[in-house]
Each structure stands twice: as structure tokens, then as C-alpha cells.
Amino acid sequence: MDRRTRARVGTAAAGAVLALAALQGSGAGAQTVADASSSPSSSVTVCHGTRPEGSLPDLGFPDDTPLQRTLNHVDKIAHGRYAEKFTSMAVDEEGSSADIYRIPSASFDAAVCGTAEKGVTVRLHDTDINEADITALADRISEDMSRWDGTFQLREVGQDGRGHVLVGVDDPETAEPILRKAFGERNAKYIRVEYAPQAELL
Template sequence: MDRRTDRRTRARAGAAAVAMGTVLALGGLQGASAGTRTAEDVSASAEVCVGERPEGSLAGHGAPEDTPLDRTLGYVDKVAYGRHAEVFTGLVVDEDAGTADIYRIPSVAFDSDVCRAAEKGVTLRLHDRDINEADLTALSDRIADDMGRWDGTFDMRQVGLDGTGHVHIGVDDPVTAEPILRKAYGEANATYLRVTHAPQAYLQ
């Protein structure tokens, strides 16, 4: 599977967003819920683009389903991990509604590029962030490497990007874990951490 597509968070209408990228879970690898997006994630749109490009005009960019949303997101993936990689942060998709929330460091060039590409029937909501995906991934990898560090204090069970510009950390005891993790990874990184309860993972 293409790594860019695998990292995209797709949220079905009424369903919780799935953690973006590979979620590391002690006790075995499994998909995990990153929880629902907050009001700030959803409502603080810097710009809303309603697709105007004729349907099918992005043929070749989309996934096998080849819907207007697939084709639009295929193009977004291409530029987000290409010429606009320095500003791209994350992506959450609602396939049923034909919408995508795109998180990025504000960029006129990026916004213009993806908005021009949106096909009819697709809505893109662009949200401001101050960190790109590469730096978030580096922070996530650092935390994942420390998974066993907290044994005896709390149980870290999941680490991954949630698509909205945060590192999702699933633990057994968020009340204990959150202040410890915020202190361990520094004030500059604390704003990007989301610490929530995660159940114990078991191999099926």
C-alpha cells in the first residue's frame, strides 16, 4: 500500500477518527481509535474550498474507487508529500460527506494548489497549524522509542499521529501519564500531545 495513503486518516460519518499512520500497541499491532476531533479541530477553519473542477478532470490521481473525493485527495497527497511537504501537517477525511479537513502551516501557495484541484462535490476545510508532519513524526517516533520507559508508573499502549496536528498517546492512566509526558518532552512539544485512555491490546 502507498505509504501516503496509509497515513491518511479516514473518518466515516458518525465514527471516531482512526489514528493516522501506524499505531504502536504493546501486546500486538492493531488499529486504534484516536478519539473524535475537538471543536477547535473542526470549527477553526482558516479557509473553506468548494470544488469547482469538472468531475473526472483529475483522472489518474485517485484511488481505485475513483470518486471525485478520491481523485482530489490523490492530488492532495501528491503535493502534500512533494513540493508542499514543509507546510503539510495532516488530513482527516469524511468520505460520506465528501469533505476533508486539511491541517497545514499557513501557505498561500499550498492553499491555492489544493483548492484549484478540488472537483465538484468535494469540500476542503483548511486549518492553521504551526508544525509540519515530518516534525510531528519525529516527535511521535521519539515517544514510541520510550514506550517501555514508563513501566511501573503507567502503561503506554499506543502512539501515532491523529491527522489534526497532534501525537495521540494511548495509556492506561491518563491522569498520571499526561503531566509526566508533558514534562518529559518539554514545554515546546506539550501542545502537540494528546493523552487518552486506551484499552489493553490483545492478539486475536
């Protein structure tokens, strides 16, 4: 992934590109800025940084930028006081912008927008599930990868970065209704089933 389409998620979300992806060398759960921008959302709030450039603490990296400093502080906000609201974040370094997915919260939005330095654009998208809950659902789906043998092959499990668990299988038409029934109506809307090719060992 190049600098323009770097995806950022918290520690818990990073762990949600789960064991299957690790074993098969999959890219499940990777998110690009194009993915983020095309995601349907009932509401998007856009804010432009007003904090003077350089007013946030320097991270100590040679290429430290207003965007990097802003994201460092957003990470702290998202995984601290507002952990119950935060879902995920995708970053466009060339465009000096970030797409943040969260359960709507005026105070969270104000905290994030108040953190952004000049030159940084933040887009806040509505979701209805937080990072911890989407990670827990991904964990449940991937717990027993051989459970579905004989009906379909479960090949990838990860997060799409917008409040869904992305499940890669060999036969989506067969797998989707089975998975939705297995994990219940409440969780069904958070499960996206797509075709994934069989990984090959190099």
C-alpha cells in the same frame, strides 16, 4: 472504518501508528470525520471545487469519483512541494469533502483549491506543526515503551490527525505531567494523553 469516515494520511503519518499499536492491535491514530470537524481551529478556510468533473486524470478504479481524483492530486501536492506545510487529512466520502490540516500557506491553499473538482468541498484548518515533525515526536515517545514501567503503562502511541501525538495510558493523571516534562515545554502542546484499555490478544 466505513467509507464515510475514512482517514487519509501520508506515508510517513501512516507509519506513526507505531509499534505498540501494531503489537496490541490498537486503533490509536485513527481519525473520523466527526473528530476532524470538532477539532478547535483558529481559522478554517473552505473552498468548493471549480475544476470540471473528469478533468483530472482517472485513477483507474471502477468507482473513481471527483473526490478520489482530487485527493490523489492533493496527496502529490502535500507530500511534494508543500511537505513542510502539510500535517494531515481526513475524508468524508459520503459528503464528498476533506478536512486538511496544514501550517497556514496561501500558496498551498490556492494549489489545493485549484485542484478540487466540482462537487468536492475542502476545509483547510490551521496547525503549527507539519507531518514530519509530529511523526518524529511520536517516534521519540514510543522508542522505549518500558521506560515508564512502575509509574504508568504506555499502551498506545499514534497521531490524532490534527497536529497532536495521541498517547494512550492506564493512568492519564499520573502520565501527563511526566510525559510533558520528559519531552520538554516546546513539545508539550503537541502531546494529548488519554486513557486506553489494556489490549487483549484474541
